Amino acid sequence: MALLPPVARAAGAQMPIFDAHIHFSHDAAKRLSAGEAAAILRGAGLKRALVSSSGDAGTRALHAAAPDLVLPSLRPYRRRGEISSWVDDGSVVDFLEDRLARFRWVAVGEFHLFAGQTDKPVPRRTIELARQHNLLLHAHSDAGAIDGIFAQWPDARVLWAHAGFVGPDTVGPMLGKHAKLWTDLAFRSEHAQDGRVDDDWRGLFSAFPDRVMVGTDTFTPERWHHVAWHADWTREWLDDLPADLAERIAWRNGEAMIRPHLAQLR
Amino acid sequence: MTPWHSRASAAARLSALSVVLWLLSGLAMPAPALQLTAEEERRILRHGPWPPASRPDPSNRVSGTPAAIAFGRTLFFDPRLSVSGTISCATCHQPDRAWADGRTRSRGHRTVERNAPSLFNLRFNRWFGWDGAHDTLWAQNLRPLLDWREMGIGPAGAARLVRSDRQLSCGYRRAFGAAPGEDDDLILVDLAKALAALLETLVTGRTPFDDFRDALARNDAAGQARYPAAAVRGLRLFIGRGNCAVCHFGPAFTNGEFADAGVPHFIEAGRVDPGRHGGIRRLRSSPYTLLGRFNDDPQRSTAAGTRHVRLRESAFGEFRVPGLRNVALTAPYMHAGSLRTLADVVHHYSTIDEERLHAGGERILRRLDLSERERSDLVSFLETLTEQPRRPVVRKPAHVQCR
Numbered sequence: 321m322a323l324l325p326p327v328a329r330a331a332g333a334q335m336p337i338f339d340a341h342i343h344f345s346h347d348a349a350k351r352l353s354a355g356e357a358a359a360i361l362r363g364a365g366l367k368r369a370l371v372s373s374s375g376d377a378g379t380r381a382l383h384a385a386a387p388d389l390v391l392p393s394l395r396p397y398r399r400r401g402e403i404s405s406w407v408d409d410g411s412v413v414d415f416l417e418d419r420l421a422r423f424r425w426v427a428v429g430e431f432h433l434f435a436g437q438t439d440k441p442v443p444r445r446t447i448e449l450a451r452q453h454n455l456l457l458h459a460h461s462d463a464g465a466i467d468g469i470f471a472q473w474p475d476a477r478v479l480w481a482h483a484g485f486v487g488p489d490t491v492g493p494m495l496g497k498h499a500k501l502w503t504d505l506a507f508r509s510e511h512a513q514d515g516r517v518d519d520d521w522r523g524l525f526s527a528f529p530d531r532v533m534v535g536t537d538t539f540t541p542e543r544w545h546h547v548a549w550h551a552d553w554t555r556e557w558l559d560d561l562p563a564d565l566a567e568r569i570a571w572r573n574g575e576a577m578i579r580p581h582l583a584q585l586r
Numbered sequence: 587m588t589p590w591h592s593r594a595s596a597a598a599r600l601s602a603l604s605v606v607l608w609l610l611s612g613l614a615m616p617a618p619a620l621q622l623t624a625e626e627e628r629r630i631l632r633h634g635p636w637p638p639a640s641r642p643d644p645s646n647r648v649s650g651t652p653a654a655i656a657f658g659r660t661l662f663f664d665p666r667l668s669v670s671g672t673i674s675c676a677t678c679h680q681p682d683r684a685w686a687d688g689r690t691r692s693r694g695h696r697t698v699e700r701n702a703p704s705l706f707n708l709r710f711n712r713w714f715g716w717d718g719a720h721d722t723l724w725a726q727n728l729r730p731l732l733d734w735r736e737m738g739i740g741p742a743g744a745a746r747l748v749r750s751d752r753q754l755s756c757g758y759r760r761a762f763g764a765a766p767g768e769d770d771d772l773i774l775v776d777l778a779k780a781l782a783a784l785l786e787t788l789v790t791g792r793t794p795f796d797d798f799r800d801a802l803a804r805n806d807a808a809g810q811a812r813y814p815a816a817a818v819r820g821l822r823l824f825i826g827r828g829n830c831a832v833c834h835f836g837p838a839f840t841n842g843e844f845a846d847a848g849v850p851h852f853i854e855a856g857r858v859d860p861g862r863h864g865g866i867r868r869l870r871s872s873p874y875t876l877l878g879r880f881n882d883d884p885q886r887s888t889a890a891g892t893r894h895v896r897l898r899e900s901a902f903g904e905f906r907v908p909g910l911r912n913v914a915l916t917a918p919y920m921h922a923g924s925l926r927t928l929a930d931v932v933h934h935y936s937t938i939d940e941e942r943l944h945a946g947g948e949r950i951l952r953r954l955d956l957s958e959r960e961r962s963d964l965v966s967f968l969e970t971l972t973e974q975p976r977r978p979v980v981r982k983p984a985h986v987q988c989r
Contacts, residue, residue: 351855374941400941507944509899540942542851545858546902 335555335566336367338574339547340458340479341430341506341535344371344378345400348541354378358386360544364551367571370458370479370535370578372430374400376419391578392585393427393458394419396446403432406442413445420453426581427456430481435464438472447472456581462486463494470498479577482506482537488524495528502577506535512557522561529565533574622822627802629825634799636911637789638837640709644883645722645876646779648761649786656983657757658784661777663982664754666747668737670695675730675737675781678702681979684915685788690923694736699853701923704916707909709786712842712891716905716921717865721892722881723785725874727778744777745770756988775880788980790911791973795821798970813970820967823960828935830964832950839910839971846904848942848951849920849934859921862904866897900944914969928968932961 344357352360361369372393373379383390396412397403406412416428428450433443450457451473459469460481469476483491483503487510495501505511511521525532536543536550558566622630648654661667665674678692679685685705687693692702700716708714714726730736731744739747748754748766758766758773761780766773794813801809824830835841844862851859869892874880876889883889905921919925925934936956943951956964 351852400939403941507899509897513896537944539944540903542858542903545856546860546863550899 334365335558335570337365337551337554338533338571339364339366339369339535339551340504340533340574341481341537342369342371342547343373343395343430343538344382345373345539345541346375346378347400348538348544349373349375349378349381351541352544354381354385357382357544358389360547361386361389364548366547366551368574368578370427370574372427372458374398374402380423391426392423393429393456394423394425395429396431396442406431407433407437407440408442410442412442413449416446416449420449424585425453425455426578426584427458427479429456429458429479430460431458432460433465433469434462435468438465438468444472447476450476454581454584456578463490466494466498466501470501476500477577477580478502479504479533481535482508483532488520492524492527495524495531502531502533502573504533504535506537507539512560515556515560517557517560525561525565525569529568530573530576532569533571533577534569622802622818626822626825629831630799630821631803632836633831633839634796634803634837636792636796636799636837638710640786640789643709643722643724643782643786644885644887645881646724646782647882648776648779648783651761651783653757654761654780654783655787657761658780658782659980659983660754660757661781662784666751667731667739667744667777668694669734669739669743673737676982678730678736679705681981684912686916688917690918692736694730694733695738696735698733698735699859700921701918703906703908704912705785705788706790706912707788707838709789710838710842710909713844713865713906715865717859717861717868718844718906719865719868719872720874721869721876721889723782724775724778724880725872727781727785728774728874731774731778741770741774745773748773748777753988760988772880775874779882784980791975791977793911793973794970795967814966816963816966817970818967819960820963820965823956823964824967828954828956828964829950829952830935833907834910839913840907843907844901844904845907845950846900846943847920847935848938848940849905849922849924850942851903851905851921853922860902861921862901862906863897863899866895866901869895870897910968911971912973914972928965929961932956932964932968936961 339361342361348357366389368391369389370391370393371379371382372395374395374397376394379392383392394416396406396416398415402409428446431446437443447457447469456477456479457469458479458481459466461484463484463486466478466480466484469478477500478498480494480501480503483505491503495503511518517525534554536547538544538547554570558570561569642649662675665672667674673694677694678687679702680687687702689702691697691700703716708723711723714720714723715729720726720729731739745766748758755766758776762776798810798813833841833845851861853859869875876886876892881889914928917927919928919931925931935951936954938951938953940951940953943949
């Protein structure tokens with residue numbers, strides 16, 4: 321943490337955001353050029369974005385357009401519609417191996433994986449590939465699948481998408497159990513309302529100040545036009561937290577989480 | 587055995603008897619046996635009785651009063667309520683088009699982002715507008731009066747008109763018991779309240795579905811048999827595998843809330859309709875809500891929903907779940923009129939792009955891949971939600987001297 325300069329919360333200063341949950345899938349790429357998409361992210365004050373896409377071309381194009389901003393993550397979906405089927409589709413492995421051989425990545429995901437699926441051959445091989453390439457795993461999962469991932473690879477580093485869509489009473493114990501588990505709050509709003517942070521979530525943030533980050537989740541093309549609003553809304557509720565904690569959630573935690581994987585981009 | 591089982595058994599017995607009589611008589615076969623399960627009957631009965639009981643809106647002191655309804659009728663057809671003097675409420679809500687306009691997106695002075703919904707059964711709503719930006723019918727009526735793209739007369743223009751026009755001033759006095767005062771905002775809101783009094787009267791009549799549903803309730807097998815077989819099949823899909831009734835719930839066929847139905851919501855390139863997400867934000871910043879000074883109910887007895895509404899991420903791209911009564915008369919469909927016919931709507935849900943729906947939470951909408959006959963059956967059912975006979979169309983009032 322000491323390596324990163326603190327950001328003053330002076331009047332007018334805009335808190336930078338590490339957005340841990342951006343997709344630039346093929347249907348979004350039809351409506352926005354990579355340059356326009358990058359401009360949206362920069363306009364929202366994002367300093368980094370963990371980007372994955374259904375149809376990997378979007379991620380590659382966006383990374384090429386904004387290499388300082390975009391952290392490319394390899395999604396095991398060649399098109400929208402493979403969220404449920406990928407775990408049983410052996411050709412996904414060929415796709416991943418091909419992309420991993422040809423391009424550089426910081427993560428694998430966001431993928432959808434639930435309890436009872438982690439031991440299937442395709443997810444198992446996906447986790448194995450992440451281990452071989454020292455990649456973060458971005459998992460849209462329930463707690464059971466998160467446990468399953470760590471059972472396969474105890475040293476995995478996992479970003480738990482949407483904090484599992486569960487409450488602090490479940491997220492807290494999971495973060496306590498797995499030291500290399502982080503969470504993003506994408507597509508969540510229970511944690512804050514009208515600029516005030518919910519007490520239970522505040523307790524979670526305080527208990528695990530290094531493990532939570534934010535995200536928009538641009539899962540439809542329309543949501544690209546929600547990125548700036550979401551960043552402002554995020555800043556609003558972060559302002560209800562102590563400055564140091566707010567900065568960590570806004571961007572420092574993301575930077576710290578991704579740092580060991582940045583070497584993969586060189 | 588529950589009463590529902592009794593009814594099902596009675597229907598089955600009558601069905602068997604019908605077949606015997608048909609064999610003996612050589613006549614055309616009547617409607618096939620219903621063979622509804624007890625659970626299906628229970629679900630069907632929840633869509634009635636119709637019409638439900640209603641009471642005046644406590645936030646509107648002239649709700650239900652004949653003088654306000656008459657004044658509202660005058661206002662509804664008066665184009666002077668627009669800034670150009672050319673657009674009335676009836677421009678987009680045409681009585682002989684089921685109070686809609688048949689366009690994809692409606693047009694006042696300019697084309698707007700959304701489809702003009704029918705005005706039927708609004709009095710049963712909790713939220714108003716495709717995005718629920720309003721918590722009363724009168725507040726919803728303010729929107730076109732304030733938006734220059736629609737009518738846009740605004741408070742000052744409306745107050746000037748009502749004060750200066752003898753007939754409108756008289757109508758106002760009769761409806762509200764006093765001459766228009768000095769508060770322009772209050773006059774504008776009062777006009778919206780008179781319009782609301784009129785719109786509260788637009789309740790759809792009884793339908794073939796209601797006759798079937800009530801026959802089911804009173805165990806009248808002969809009455810049930812008059813309902814078309816295709817409609818019964820469509821109804822079973824509606825309450826069963828289709829999951830339609832989860833959102834299109836109750837006597838009005840709506841849960842009164844909002845849903846992401848997987849419909850794209852770009853307005854144009856680079857511009858998006860945020861739907862309910864924007865509606866909640868507008869509601870919370872509006873002075874014209876149940877929490878504001880224009881609520882005539884000192885107890886704020888209907889304001890709890892407004893007080894507790896929360897902004898949710900999932901509200902982005904959600905739009906009103908419309909009621910389905912008279913739905914066959916109100917094409918085109920969805921918030922921006924993107925689907926031309928009921929068959930298109932059924933096809934949309936049958937082939938819904940699940941990837942447009944977020945994977946978090948319970949999946950209500952799933953791709954059904956309905957057969958052609960199933961899709962046709964669903965349309966047949968929806969068509970039985972049309973009132974019969976059609977109620978007389980409300981016309982522009984004849985010029986009557988108001989004294």
